[in-house]
Amino acid sequence: MEIQSALTSISTAIGIAKTVSDINKEVDASNYKLQMADLRSTLADAKISLSEIREEILAKDQEIKRLKSFDIDAKKLAQHLNHYYKKNKGGDAIGMPYCPHCLEAKNGLFTLHYGKGGELYCGSCKNLYSEAQEMLT
Ligand SMILES: [Zn+2]
Numbered sequence: 858m859e860i861q862s863a864l865t866s867i868s869t870a871i872g873i874a875k876t877v878s879d880i881n882k883e884v885d886a887s888n889y890k891l892q893m894a895d896l897r898s899t900l901a902d903a904k905i906s907l908s909e910i911r912e913e914i915l916a917k918d919q920e921i922k923r924l925k926s927f928d929i930d931a932k933k934l935a936q937h938l939n940h941y942y943k944k945n946k947g948g949d950a951i952g953m954p955y956c957p958h959c960l961e962a963k964n965g966l967f968t969l970h971y972g973k974g975g976e977l978y979c980g981s982c983k984n985l986y987s988e989a990q991e992m993l994t
Contacts, residue, residue: 859909866903870896927963940989950992953977958984 873896882889935944940954953968956979960966969977969989977989 859906859913863903863906863910866899866906870899870903873899924963927965929960929966937990937992938988940986942992945994951994953991954986954989956982956984957986958982 873892877889877892877896880889880892931941933944934941934955935948935950936942937950937954940950940957941960942950942954943952945951953970954977956967956969959979959981962982964981967979967981969979969986972978972985977986977991978984979986
């Protein structure tokens with residue numbers, strides 16, 4: 858977990874900073890330089906961890922935005938049993954049903970296809986729907 862890594866680095870850096878502040882740098886110059894190098898390295902680690910956290914947060918923000926903007930107008934779809942379909946001019950279900958899992962997960966409108974066993978499946982999530990049926994005109 859990058860957050861734990863960043864917190865650990867920052868805690869270590871605080872400890873090193875305390876050690877540095879206790880060193881009499883005129884008397885113990887080599888220890889002072891060593892501690893300062895350690896401090897810079899630890900702070901660099903914390904910076905890397907925070908950059909990775911920032912990237913993860915941005916990716917999650919984009920996913921939240923996508924999920925919020927995914928909106929299906931149910932009035933434009935026809936329902937038959939537990940599946941949604943396109944509507945024909947008469948308002949009845951027609952063609953292949955949309956994948957209910959992908960609709961629920963807000964992945965998109967994916968029409969089901971016939972698999973090798975004749976069952977309908979989703980090309981996106983690969984779920985099989987043995988009860989689903991194609992609606993013919
Ligand atoms: Zn699906």
